[in-house]
Amino acid sequence: xxxxxAFRISPTVTIQGLSIIAFIFAWEGISRSxxxxxxLVPPFFTVLRQITILLLSHDFWGHLKISLYEIxxxxxxxxxxxxxxGLFLGVRLFWxxxxxxxxxxxxxxxxIIFFPVCIMLFGLDAGSKVAIGALSGFFPIVIxxxxxxxxxxxIYLKVARSFKASPFMTYFKVYFPAILRHLFSGLRLGLGVxxxxxxxxxxxxxxxxxxxxxxxxxxxxxxPSMYGIIIVIFALAGLVNALMGIILATFSRYRHxxxx
Amino acid sequence: xxxxxxxxxxxxxxLFLFISxxxxxxxxxxxxxxxxxxxxxxxxMAFVTGEKLGFFAQEGIKLDIFFTRGGxxxxxxxxxxxxxxxxxxxxxxxxxxxEKGARIKIVSANYTGSDAFWYVKADSPYKNFxxxxxxxxxxxxxxxxxxxxxxxxxxxxQTKVEAVPIGGIPENYxxxxxxxxxxxxxxxxxRLAESKQGTIxxxxxxxxxxxxxxxxxxxxxxxxxxxKKNLGLAKAFFRAYKRAMDxxxxxxxxxxxxxxxxxxxxxxxxxxxxxxxxxxxxxxSPVRGxxxxxxxALEFGFLKKKLDRKQLEDLVDLSYLPQ
Amino acid sequence: MxxxxxxVIAVRGLTVFLFFLVLxxxxxxxxINPLIIARPTAMILSLYGNIVxxxxxxxxxxxxxEVxxxxxxxxxxxxxxGYFxxxxxxxxLAYETLLGALFAxxxxxxxxxxxxxxxxxxxxxxxxxxxxxxIPITLGVRDGLAQVNRTFIRVGxxxxxxxxxxxxxxxxxAATPTIFSGLRLGFTYxxxxxxxxxxxxxxxxxxxxxxxAYFRFQIDTMYGGIxxxxxxxxxxxxxxxxxxxxxx
Numbered sequence: 052x053x054x055x056x057a058f059r060i061s062p063t064v065t066i067q068g069l070s071i072i073a074f075i076f077a078w079e080g081i082s083r084s085x086x087x088x089x090x091l092v093p094p095f096f097t098v099l100r101q102i103t104i105l106l107l108s109h110d111f112w113g114h115l116k117i118s119l120y121e122i123x124x125x126x127x128x129x130x131x132x133x134x135x136x137g138l139f140l141g142v143r144l145f146w147x148x149x150x151x152x153x154x155x156x157x158x159x160x161x162x163i164i165f166f167p168v169c170i171m172l173f174g175l176d177a178g179s180k181v182a183i184g185a186l187s188g189f190f191p192i193v194i195x196x197x198x199x200x201x202x203x204x205x206i207y208l209k210v211a212r213s214f215k216a217s218p219f220m221t222y223f224k225v226y227f228p229a230i231l232r233h234l235f236s237g238l239r240l241g242l243g244v245x246x247x248x249x250x251x252x253x254x255x256x257x258x259x260x261x262x263x264x265x266x267x268x269x270x271x272x273x274x275p276s277m278y279g280i281i282i283v284i285f286a287l288a289g290l291v292n293a294l295m296g297i298i299l300a301t302f303s304r305y306r307h308x309x310x311x
Numbered sequence: 312x313x314x315x316x317x318x319x320x321x322x323x324x325x326l327f328l329f330i331s332x333x334x335x336x337x338x339x340x341x342x343x344x345x346x347x348x349x350x351x352x353x354x355x356m357a358f359v360t361g362e363k364l365g366f367f368a369q370e371g372i373k374l375d376i377f378f379t380r381g382g383x384x385x386x387x388x389x390x391x392x393x394x395x396x397x398x399x400x401x402x403x404x405x406x407x408x409x410e411k412g413a414r415i416k417i418v419s420a421n422y423t424g425s426d427a428f429w430y431v432k433a434d435s436p437y438k439n440f441x442x443x444x445x446x447x448x449x450x451x452x453x454x455x456x457x458x459x460x461x462x463x464x465x466x467x468x469q470t471k472v473e474a475v476p477i478g479g480i481p482e483n484y485x486x487x488x489x490x491x492x493x494x495x496x497x498x499x500x501x502r503l504a505e506s507k508q509g510t511i512x513x514x515x516x517x518x519x520x521x522x523x524x525x526x527x528x529x530x531x532x533x534x535x536x537x538x539k540k541n542l543g544l545a546k547a548f549f550r551a552y553k554r555a556m557d558x559x560x561x562x563x564x565x566x567x568x569x570x571x572x573x574x575x576x577x578x579x580x581x582x583x584x585x586x587x588x589x590x591x592x593x594x595x596s597p598v599r600g601x602x603x604x605x606x607x608a609l610e611f612g613f614l615k616k617k618l619d620r621k622q623l624e625d626l627v628d629l630s631y632l633p634q
Numbered sequence: 635m636x637x638x639x640x641x642v643i644a645v646r647g648l649t650v651f652l653f654f655l656v657l658x659x660x661x662x663x664x665x666i667n668p669l670i671i672a673r674p675t676a677m678i679l680s681l682y683g684n685i686v687x688x689x690x691x692x693x694x695x696x697x698x699x700e701v702x703x704x705x706x707x708x709x710x711x712x713x714x715x716g717y718f719x720x721x722x723x724x725x726x727l728a729y730e731t732l733l734g735a736l737f738a739x740x741x742x743x744x745x746x747x748x749x750x751x752x753x754x755x756x757x758x759x760x761x762x763x764x765x766x767x768x769i770p771i772t773l774g775v776r777d778g779l780a781q782v783n784r785t786f787i788r789v790g791x792x793x794x795x796x797x798x799x800x801x802x803x804x805x806x807x808a809a810t811p812t813i814f815s816g817l818r819l820g821f822t823y824x825x826x827x828x829x830x831x832x833x834x835x836x837x838x839x840x841x842x843x844x845x846x847a848y849f850r851f852q853i854d855t856m857y858g859g860i861x862x863x864x865x866x867x868x869x870x871x872x873x874x875x876x877x878x879x880x881x882x
Contacts, residue, residue, distance in 0.1 A: 062724045062727075062728075063724060063727045063728045064728075065728075066724055066725060066728035066729075067728045067729075067732075070728070070729075088485060088488050088489045090485075090488075091485065091750050091751050092751070145642070145645075148642045149642055149645050149646045149649065150646070150649075152646070153646065153650070155871075156864075156867075156868040156871060156872075157864065159822065159826070159867045159868065159870075159871045160826075160863060160864050160867045160868075161826045161827075161829045161830040161833070161841075161863070161867070163830050163833055163834065164829065164830075164833050164841065164844045164859075164860055164863055165860065166833075167844070167845075167848035167856060168670070168671070170387075170388075170393070171391050171393075171669075171670040172670065174393050175345075175377050175388055175393055175394070176377075243738055243740075246740060247740040247742060247743070250740060250743055251742065251743070251830070251834060254743075254746075254834060255833075255834055255845075256379070256384060258377050258378055262743075265743070265746060266380075266746065269481065269746045269749070269750070270380060270479060270480075270481065271481075271575065272480070272481040272484065272501075273575070274750060277746060277747075277750075278747065281743055281744065281746070281747065284740070284743055285739055285740065285743070288739055288740050289735065289739060292738060382849070383849030383850055383851070384849060386849075386851070387848065387849055387851065390669070390851060391667075391669060391670060404850070407850060407851065408850075408851045411851050411852065412669070413669075413851060477753070477754065478754045481750075482749075482753060482754050485750065485753060486753060491753065613850075
C-alpha cells in the first residue's frame, strides 16, 4: 500500500469517500442543470429534508408497523413451510428427486406475477402481502435445505440407523445440525426476497405500508418524498438483513456444539 | 320532592341512552368500499364528511374504505366480493366486467359530464383546443373516461388530434413539460396551481361543453350478492352518502379546507376546483348515455357483443337510492 | 439405475398431471371459485387462442426486445466496470462492499424513479433490467480476471508476450467460466426484473399482459400469461445452464 495522507487514511476509504461526494455533486448537478425537467430529479438536500420530515411524521410509523408485520409474517410462513418441505424432500430421496427440478424451475419465475392470485385469495389488505412475501421467500429456503441434504454425509445416516434411531430423532439430531449451514444462508436469502416481494405487493395494490407510501407519493407527484421513502426502504432492508445476519451468526456458534 | 323524581328520570334517561349507544355501536355493520383516486371531490369528500359527522354510524354502518389508483383497481375487488361497493368506475370497465360474468350492479351515477381539463405549456403557441389539430394529446388508458372525453371533445370541436395513452396525471404533466406531447389531462385540483402560476395554460375544460353532460362516464357499483343479502343496509348506506353529499354542498366553507389539505393545495385552488364539480354533475341518478357507451365499448374491445335490453336492465339497479 | 431415473420422471409427470386434473375438476364443480382460479383447460385454450390470434407473440417479442437491450447494456457496463475494478486494485477494493450491498438490496424498488425519468415507456423497463443485471456481470468479470492462475501469466511472460497479448490470449480465456457465470446470473436477474416491472407498471409485454388481464377481468388470459412466463423463464434457465456447461 502506498503511503498516503498524514492521517493514514487507506486509499480504499479515500476512494469511497470521494465517490460519495462525487455522487452528491452529480445528483445536485443533474437536478439543477435543467438537463432533465427539474421536478423529476429533486435536489439532494431537498430529498434529505423530506426524509427528516417523513421520519418525524406520525403516518410513517404506522405504515412502518404494517410493513414490518407483513414482512415478519411472510418470512415466518416461508420458513415454516420451506423448512418442513425441505426436510421432507431431503430425507425422502425419491420425492426429493421428483420435485426438486419443479421447484428449481418455479424458483426462476418472478413471483410478483402471482400477486393477483394472492389478492383474490387473501384480500386487499395485509393477507395478500403476507402471501406474496411468503411465496417469494419459500423458494430460497427450500432449495437451500435440499442442497444441504444432498451434501449430507451418508455415514451420518448409517450411524443413526445403527443406533436404531427413530425417524424423528434422525431428523432432529442428524439432519438438522448437518444442514444448518445451508439453512442459514437460505434463511438469509429468503428474508431478502421476502422483503422485496412484500414491498412490491404494497406498491402494486395496498392501502398501508412503506411501499404504499412510495407509490402514493408518485401518484401525487410529490417526488422529493418519493425519493425519500425509497431511500428509507433501502435503509430498512439493509437493517433487516444485517439483523438477520447477527441472529444467524449467534445461532451459528451453537451449531458447533450440536454437530461435535 | 319533584327535583329528585325528575333527577331520577334524567339519570335513567342518560343511562338508557348510554347503553343503547354502546349496544348500537356494537351493532355497526362494516361496509367495504373501494374508492378510486383519494382526494377527489366526487369520490372522497362525501365519505370523509359522512364519517366525521357520524352519518354512516347513525345508519348503523362502519365504513371500511380502500383507496385505489382508479379504474380497474376499483372494480376488481368488488367483482370478487373482496369489497361491497366500488366508487367512481369508468363505465366501459364496468360494462366489460359485467359481460365477463362479474357479479356487479351499477347502483348510481358518479359523475355525469366531465371534470377533466386539458392544458399546454404556457410558452407554447396553443390557445384553445382547436389549435391542437394534428398534435399529440394525452389521455390515461384506452377505453378510459379520459379517452372517451378526449374523443368527444375532438368530435364536438371538429378537431383531429393524435390521442396518446400517456397514463395518469403525473405522467401527463411530465410529458407536457418535456415536450413529448402538446397537451395533457388533469382533474382538479391537480395542476390548477400551475395554471394560476402561469407555467401551464388550460385549453379545454370538460364542463364548458354541455354536450358532454349527456353521458355518465363514471358510475358507482355494488357487488350483486352483497346487495341481494343486504337490501336494507345498501339503502341505509346511500341515505348516509346522499346526506353527506348534500351537507358538503351546503357547508362549503367548512368542507373546503379539508379538501384542500387532502390534496396538498392552498384553499384558493380548492375553491377554484369546486367550479368543476357542480351538484348536477354528481347527481346519483340518472345514469345517462348508457347506449352510447355500449357502442363505444364495443368499438374499443371492452365488449365482445352489444349488451341487450335485458342485460342492461339487470346491470343497472338504482333501487337503493333514496327517493 | 436407468429404470429408476425413468421412474422418477414418470412420477414427476404424473404428479403434475394429477395436480392440474384436480384443479380442473374442483373449478368445474365450483368448489373453487372459477372467477378466482381458472380451469386449466380454459387457461390453455385461452393461451392457445392468444398465441394464434392474439397478442402474445407481439408481447413476447416486446419483452424479449427489452430483455436483450437491457442485457446488452448490462453486459457493456459490466465488462467495462469489471475490467476497471480488476485493473485498478484500489477501485476494486473500494467498491467491493458497495456492489455486494447493492446486489443484496431490493434494487427493483427503484423502478418508480425510472418511471418518472423515462415516462411510462419500455425505456424505463430496460433501465431497470440494466440496473439489475450489471452487478453480477461486473463481479463476474472482476472475480474471473482476479482468479486467473499466476502460473499462466508467468508462462506468457516467459514467452515474451506483450501485456496486451497476455490479457487477450491468456487472462480473458482463463476467466471465461467465471465471467460466464456472472453473465448467466446477470441475464437471469435482468429477465426477472424486466418481467416484474412490466407487471408492476403495466407496460411492455408479458408482464403487462398479466396485470392488464387481471384488472380488466380476463382471468383466463391472466393465467395464460402466468403460464407463459413460467415456461419462458424455465426455458431460459435451462438454456443458460446448458450454455454454461458447454463453455466449461
